[in-house]
Amino acid sequence: MAFISSRVFFLLFLSLSASSSLVSANFYDEFDITWGDGRGKVLNPDLLTLSLDKSSGSGFESRNEYLFGKIDMQLKLVPGNSAGTVTAYYLSSKGSNWDEIDFEFLGNLSGDPYILHTNVFSQGKGNREQQFYLWFDPTADFHTYSILWNPKHIIFSVDGTPIREFKNAESIGVPFPKAQPMRIHSSLWNADDWATRGGLVKTDWSQAPFTASYRNFKADACVVASGKSSCSGSATSSSGNQAWLSEELDITKQERLRWVQKNYMIYNYCSDSKRFPQGFPPECQMA
Numbered sequence: 425m426a427f428i429s430s431r432v433f434f435l436l437f438l439s440l441s442a443s444s445s446l447v448s449a450n451f452y453d454e455f456d457i458t459w460g461d462g463r464g465k466v467l468n469p470d471l472l473t474l475s476l477d478k479s480s481g482s483g484f485e486s487r488n489e490y491l492f493g494k495i496d497m498q499l500k501l502v503p504g505n506s507a508g509t510v511t512a513y514y515l516s517s518k519g520s521n522w523d524e525i526d527f528e529f530l531g532n533l534s535g536d537p538y539i540l541h542t543n544v545f546s547q548g549k550g551n552r553e554q555q556f557y558l559w560f561d562p563t564a565d566f567h568t569y570s571i572l573w574n575p576k577h578i579i580f581s582v583d584g585t586p587i588r589e590f591k592n593a594e595s596i597g598v599p600f601p602k603a604q605p606m607r608i609h610s611s612l613w614n615a616d617d618w619a620t621r622g623g624l625v626k627t628d629w630s631q632a633p634f635t636a637s638y639r640n641f642k643a644d645a646c647v648v649a650s651g652k653s654s655c656s657g658s659a660t661s662s663s664g665n666q667a668w669l670s671e672e673l674d675i676t677k678q679e680r681l682r683w684v685q686k687n688y689m690i691y692n693y694c695s696d697s698k699r700f701p702q703g704f705p706p707e708c709q710m711a
Contacts, residue, residue, distance in 0.1 A: 449641050449642060449643065450469040450470070451466045451468075451469055451470065451471070451472045451638075451641065452466055452469055453487075454486055454487060454488070454641060454643075455472065455484045455485065455486055455487065455608075455641075456484060456485060456487060457482065457483075457484045458483050458484055458485050459480075459481075459482060459483050459611075460474070460475070460480055460481060460482025460483060461480060461482075463475040463476070463477070463480060463481065463482035463633070464482035464483060464484055470639050470640065471637065471638070471639050472484065472637070472638040472639070473635055473636065473637050473638070474511075474610065474611065474612040474635070474636050474638075475612065475633045475634065475635045476502075476509060476612045476613060476614060476632065476633060476634040476635075477629070477632040477633045477634075478629045478632060481611060481612045481613035481614060482611065482612055483609065483610060483611030483612070483613075484609070484610055484611075485607050485608065485609045485610075486607045486608035486609075488607070488643070488645075488647045488648075488649075489605035489606060489607050489647070489648045489649070490515070490573075490605060490606055490607075490608070490643065490645040490646060490647060490648065491602075491603075491604075491605045491606070491646050491648050491653055491655075492573050492574050492575065492602075492645065492646050492655070492669060493571075493573055493643055493644060493645025493646060493668070494570065494571070494572045494573075494643070494644040494645065494668040494671075495515070495570060495571045495573075495608060495642070495643050495645065496568055496569075496570045496640070496641070496642040496643075497513060497568070497569055497570075497608075497610075497638060497640070497641050497642075498566040498567060498568050498569075498638065498639045498640040498641075499511070499513065499529075499562070499566065499567065499569055499636060499637070499638055500562070500563065500564075500565060500566045500567075500636065500637040501529050501531075501538060501562045501563045501636055502531055502563065502612070502634040502635060502636050503563035503564075504534050504563075504631060505533055505534045505628050505631050506531030506532060506538070506563075506634060507531050507532055507533050507616070507619075507620040507625040507626070507627060507628065508531060508614055508615065508616030508619055508620055508625065508626055508627030508628075509531035509612065509613070509614060509615070509616075509619065509627060509634050510528055510529065510530055510531065510611075510612070510613055510614075510615040510619050511528070511529040511531075511610070511611075511612050511636045512526065512527070512528045512529075512609070512610060512611045512612075512613070513527045513528075513529075513569060513608075513609075513610045514526040514527060514528070514608075514609055514610070515571060515573070515606040515607070515608055515609070516545075516606055516607065516609055517601075517604035517605060517606045517607075518604075519604075520548055521547045521548040522545060522547075522548055522604065523545055523546055523547065523601035523604045523606060524543070524544070524545035524550070524601075524606070525543075525544055525545075525571055525573060525578055525580075525601065525606070526541070526542060526543040526544070526545075527540065527541075527542060527569055527571075527580065528540075528541040528542075528543075529541070529562070530615075530619045530620060531619060531620060531634075532620055532625075533620070533625060537557045537558065538557075538558060538562055538563075539555050539556070539557065539690070540555065540556045540557070540558060540582075540587075541553060541555050542554050542555070542556075542580050542587075542588050544578060544590045544601070545601075546598070546599040546600055546601050547599045549599070551693065551705075552590070552693055552705070552707075553691060553693050554588050554689060554691060554692050554693065555689070555690050555691035555692075556587055556684065556688045556689050556690060557688045557690060558582065558688065559684075559687075559688060566637070566639055566640070567582060567583050568581075568582070568583050568584065568640070569581070569582055570582075570584070572668060572671060573601070574668060574669050574670065574671060575592060575600075575602055575669070576591070576592055576670070576672065577589055577590060577591045577592055577672075578590040578601070579673065585677075585680050585681075585684060586673060586677050586680060586681040586684070587681065587684045587685070587688075587689075588681075588685075589673065589681060590707070591707070591710045593706065593707040593710050596706045596707070596709075596710075597706060598705075598706055598707045605648040608643075610638065612634065612635075612636050614627055644668055655669070693705070693708075694707075694708035
């Protein structure tokens with residue numbers, strides 16, 4: 425039998441995971457284009473695009489609000505020279521003490537990798553950044569970016585591979601998003617004052633318009649309407665399946681999480697001693 429390295433086998437496994445299909449919802453029913461003066465477009469029930477030019481970016485939000493859920497979206501990011509651009513895909517509540525769960529994709533010069541930036545806000549406090557390179561070209565095809573949010577933890581995944589786990593640390597005084605319903609938001613905007621190499625590389629407007637594409641949205645989630653959750657009492661989530669409400673990382677997914685963090689994590693606030701000279705935030709002891 426020919427020897428196959430664990431790394432090659434793992435990448436093959438990731439590739440097969442990425443190709444699995446999703447039963448997608450209807451973009452016309454699930455989302456509203458909220459800004460951009462025509463730059464955001466629902467092209468058909470399963471395809472939406474956001475565009476950015478020198479005048480404006482664009483964005484959309486979900487019609488539903490969710491309180492816990494498993495959210496999947498496939499994205500194909502801005503190709504070519506995307507330096508200065510940010511594609512944000514996140515859950516967020518409203519108000520000054522908002523909760524938020526962030527994916528942000530920071531563009532780069534042609535041939536240089538995107539940076540995947542993640543963050544978690546609870547009661548208006550964030551500063552919990554972890555950043556990653558990806559093990560594929562996110563502009564060449566669609567890939568699935570997922571958020572699992574239940575009372576135990578928040579798990580960020582890419583093509584079914586967990587890249588980050590934020591555990592509920594209320595037992596040591598760290599607020600956890602659990603009371604404020606959140607909508608799904610996404611936007612494509614110019615952030616060349618900070619997005620690429622700390623703002624050193626500016627957006628090349630000769631490459632505009634910049635376009636990101638979305639498809640295969642899926643939400644197994646508790647929908648909140650008029651203050652009531654679809655998961656209350658005998659009701660079920662939007663998919664009729666609540667297994668995700670208690671889902672944890674099994675041994676295989678824990679190994680995949682460690683693999684990604686060892687090989688592709690480029691920033692972790694829980695390792696930044698210069699930023700936290702008086703000691704790391706308390707949740708870092710649970711990382």
